[in-house]
Amino acid sequence: MGTLLIRGGRVVDPSQGIDRVDDVLVRDGLVVSIGHAGTQPIGKADETIDATGLVVTPGLIDMHVHLREPGREEDETIESGTRAALAGGFTSVACIPNTEPPLDTQAAVEFVHQKAARADTCNVFVVACVSRNREGKELAEIGQLVEAGAVAFSDDGAPVYDAELMRRAFEYCRMFDKPILAHEEVLELSRGGVMHEGLVSLVLGLTGMPAAAEEVMIGRDIALSEVTGGRLHVMHVSTAGGVALIRAAKARGARISAEACPHHFTLTDDGLRGFDSNFKMSPPLRTAVDVEAIIAGIVDGTIDCIATDHAPHAREKKMLELDRAPFGILGLETAVGLAVTRLVATGRIGWPRLVEAMSTLPARILGLNRGTLRPGAVADITIIDPAVSWRVDVQQFRSRSINSPFHGWTLQGRAAFTIVGGRVKHRLDRG
Amino acid sequence: MSSPTFDQQAVPSQWTHRHLLDLERLTPDEIRLLLDTATLFKEATGGCRRKLAVLTGTTVVTLFFENSTRTKTSFALAARRLGADVVDFSASSSSLSKGESFIDTARNLEAMGIDAVVVRHGTPGTPHLLAQHLSVGVINAGDGPHEHPTQGLLDIFSIRERLGDLQGVTVGLVGDIAHSRTARSNLWGLVKLGARVIVCGPPTLVSDRWRELGVEVSHDLDAIVPRCDVLNLLRIQFERQNTRPFPSVREYAHLYAMTRERLKRAKKDLLILAPGPINRGVEVSAEVADCPQSLILDQVANGLAVRMGVLWLTCGPRAADAVPAAIPTRGGF
Numbered sequence: 190m191g192t193l194l195i196r197g198g199r200v201v202d203p204s205q206g207i208d209r210v211d212d213v214l215v216r217d218g219l220v221v222s223i224g225h226a227g228t229q230p231i232g233k234a235d236e237t238i239d240a241t242g243l244v245v246t247p248g249l250i251d252m253h254v255h256l257r258e259p260g261r262e263e264d265e266t267i268e269s270g271t272r273a274a275l276a277g278g279f280t281s282v283a284c285i286p287n288t289e290p291p292l293d294t295q296a297a298v299e300f301v302h303q304k305a306a307r308a309d310t311c312n313v314f315v316v317a318c319v320s321r322n323r324e325g326k327e328l329a330e331i332g333q334l335v336e337a338g339a340v341a342f343s344d345d346g347a348p349v350y351d352a353e354l355m356r357r358a359f360e361y362c363r364m365f366d367k368p369i370l371a372h373e374e375v376l377e378l379s380r381g382g383v384m385h386e387g388l389v390s391l392v393l394g395l396t397g398m399p400a401a402a403e404e405v406m407i408g409r410d411i412a413l414s415e416v417t418g419g420r421l422h423v424m425h426v427s428t429a430g431g432v433a434l435i436r437a438a439k440a441r442g443a444r445i446s447a448e449a450c451p452h453h454f455t456l457t458d459d460g461l462r463g464f465d466s467n468f469k470m471s472p473p474l475r476t477a478v479d480v481e482a483i484i485a486g487i488v489d490g491t492i493d494c495i496a497t498d499h500a501p502h503a504r505e506k507k508m509l510e511l512d513r514a515p516f517g518i519l520g521l522e523t524a525v526g527l528a529v530t531r532l533v534a535t536g537r538i539g540w541p542r543l544v545e546a547m548s549t550l551p552a553r554i555l556g557l558n559r560g561t562l563r564p565g566a567v568a569d570i571t572i573i574d575p576a577v578s579w580r581v582d583v584q585q586f587r588s589r590s591i592n593s594p595f596h597g598w599t600l601q602g603r604a605a606f607t608i609v610g611g612r613v614k615h616r617l618d619r620g
Numbered sequence: 621m622s623s624p625t626f627d628q629q630a631v632p633s634q635w636t637h638r639h640l641l642d643l644e645r646l647t648p649d650e651i652r653l654l655l656d657t658a659t660l661f662k663e664a665t666g667g668c669r670r671k672l673a674v675l676t677g678t679t680v681v682t683l684f685f686e687n688s689t690r691t692k693t694s695f696a697l698a699a700r701r702l703g704a705d706v707v708d709f710s711a712s713s714s715s716l717s718k719g720e721s722f723i724d725t726a727r728n729l730e731a732m733g734i735d736a737v738v739v740r741h742g743t744p745g746t747p748h749l750l751a752q753h754l755s756v757g758v759i760n761a762g763d764g765p766h767e768h769p770t771q772g773l774l775d776i777f778s779i780r781e782r783l784g785d786l787q788g789v790t791v792g793l794v795g796d797i798a799h800s801r802t803a804r805s806n807l808w809g810l811v812k813l814g815a816r817v818i819v820c821g822p823p824t825l826v827s828d829r830w831r832e833l834g835v836e837v838s839h840d841l842d843a844i845v846p847r848c849d850v851l852n853l854l855r856i857q858f859e860r861q862n863t864r865p866f867p868s869v870r871e872y873a874h875l876y877a878m879t880r881e882r883l884k885r886a887k888k889d890l891l892i893l894a895p896g897p898i899n900r901g902v903e904v905s906a907e908v909a910d911c912p913q914s915l916i917l918d919q920v921a922n923g924l925a926v927r928m929g930v931l932w933l934t935c936g937p938r939a940a941d942a943v944p945a946a947i948p949t950r951g952g953f
Contacts (some may be wrong), residue, residue, distance in 0.1 A: 324766060509721060
């Protein structure tokens with residue numbers, strides 16, 4: 190495979206406490222060293238990338254991606270979704286098992302691994318179902334799924350509704366040290382809902398999903414996690430109350446982690462005023478107070494990581510009336526731009542915290558041997574242009590779907606190179 | 621009585637919208653313009669009885685995805701009074717039951733060369749969605765619990781006909797505010813014209829959040845009746861409720877039905893409106909519905925005037941050309 194030299198970039202690797210301008214040398218798909226800034230002669234390596242003015246980070250990891258395959262290939266496939274990931278700067282994704290059929294058997298996990306290998310794009314780690322057939326009735330064969338390579342468990346798309354089953358899942362997963370990624374929603378409170386319940390839903394006459402629907406379930410799962418010692422990862426936290434619950438639980442030493450999505454720290458329920466179904470997702474866009482609480486949670490670490498909940502839906506499905514259109518928003522190709530624009534360019538967080546939230550901690554939560562540029566580590570590397578200003582155009586997306594409310598937005602920051610196992614898999618045309 | 625011919629130049633030209641989607645996004649002047657136009661048509665048609673030939677050659681489609689008798693009939697009659705052709709597109713008998721999306725259906729109708737679509741749908745925002753996809757005028761005839769702009773206009777028209785000016789008038793909207801499109805359209809129109817609005821009903825149907833819009837919230841009908849100049853009694857929309865928001869119809873009527881006893885404590889010249897269909901004995905007792913202060917039948921007649929005005933403004937010869945819908949456009953940072 191040869192050698193790759195990334196010269197003169199700002200290397201940010203929180204796993205080693207590194208934030209300095211330096212060179213990264215890669216050989217045969219592994220990181221060899223970080224050092225010798227600017228002194229390594231050009232031509233020494235087989236390939237050299239001039240990273241002057243760019244940020245060099247351990248490959249970004251999106252731990253919440255719906256790849257839709259098998260079963261809903263009209264929305265996305267493993268190949269199209271992972272190409273979108275590469276274009277967005279992600280070297281790894283964790284795919285969520287609410288496919289048709291759901292990923293609840295060794296064979297299903299193996300299918301995803303094979304499809305991903307054939308696509309030869311980014312790494313795909315499989316999150317498998319907590320319950321058999323995602324029905325919430327009995328546990329899936331968690332031990333065998335772990336053997337097949339499942340990195341975590343989730344019935345996302347829906348909560349694990351039976352509290353006793355959730356308790357058993359926490360207890361059982363403890364033996365494998367695997368987290369449960371929880372979609373938190375009390376369905377009776379959100380029934381028929383299209384958007385956040387608040388002043389905007391009141392004015393628009395749309396059925397609301399109250400913040401309490403999310404917070405009540407977060408409270409239940411924190412209690413179950415604490416009583417069992419099981420690892421809870423709260424998915425897509427969207428409310429100020431949710432952030433407060435997690436902060437308090439962490440202060441007590443609970444084994445809890447949490448993620449937030451770029452749309453939840455960027456948009457509010459005001460977005461629904463145009464009745465555009467691209468603003469419809471679950472959990473819904475909340476208020477400005479919630480947006481600020483999510484950002485504060487990312488700043489102080491209550492929210493460990495940023496994940497996209499990339500949820501493609503074919504355009505004809507999103508063209509339906511608001512109550513018939515499905516929940517979901519694309520995330521992979523806008524995440525870096527939104528995170529840099531909303532969090533870094535505004536001075537709320539620095540680059541080390543951003544890289545921690547998008548690489549170091551997702552790797553740690555899922556137990557992946559990724560998220561670091563230590564010598565000997567797999568050379569998954571993302572090189573970000575932190576200053577480039579670009580316009581979001583859904584027609585340019587690699588995803589099969591276009592359900593993004595950010596079409597036409599101008600964002601700052603974009604992946605310039607995405608390197609997987611030492612090979613450059615995506616290179617931004619910077620004309 | 622005015623002359624039997626209609627002077628087209630008498631209609632002011634400030635109307636700049638292609639569609640009528642809601643009252644929330646209209647200015648007070650635009651709402652006055654709609655009401656004034658309705659007045660002109662009411663007079664020019666001798667109280668909505670005679671025909672005018674001002675929309676001859678225009679085709680209006682009524683596209684109703686929810687059942688309706690009076691609104692659809694009122695629109696059809698208004699269009700015919702102006703000389704337009706009216707086609708009724710019955711959603712249940714269409715290809716919609718075969719899985720075609722409603723946007724495809726509307727595009728098909730548009731391709732047939734129509735001028736305006738009058739649409740009713742159970743989902744808020746559906747007329748707005750149509751307006752984005754079609755180049756013909758779209759008139760919202762009720763979108764779920766969101767808005768019913770012509771109903772709001774005709775209620776306000778009926779009040780204005782009796783009281784002259786809305787400024788300082790206190791209007792109580794009573795009942796199922798949560799699920800009522802009529803409440804929302806009334807609320808916006810009334811507030812914009814300077815009326816004082818009180819929304820009244822149990823907390824499960826009347827959110828305290830309405831206060832954030834400058835509207836008074838009350839859960840006690842007896843307390844507000846003596847202060848109101850107008851009461852608009854809204855129907856309980858049983859069909860839109862997940863779980864019943866009050867213990868029983870009997871208890872609801874006890875607390876919120878407008879009865880003769882409550883009427884005794886009201887101002888003598890209190891006006892009573894009720895957008896049909898009414899549940900007699902639930903929102904309003906029979907003797908109050910039929911009392912002299914009741915504008916219920918005025919409302920039906922005035923509905924024709926308002927709808928003639930709206931059709932004229934949105935698809936008449938002076939209708940705005942291809943002005944995009946009043947949807948906020950969003951940019952980046």
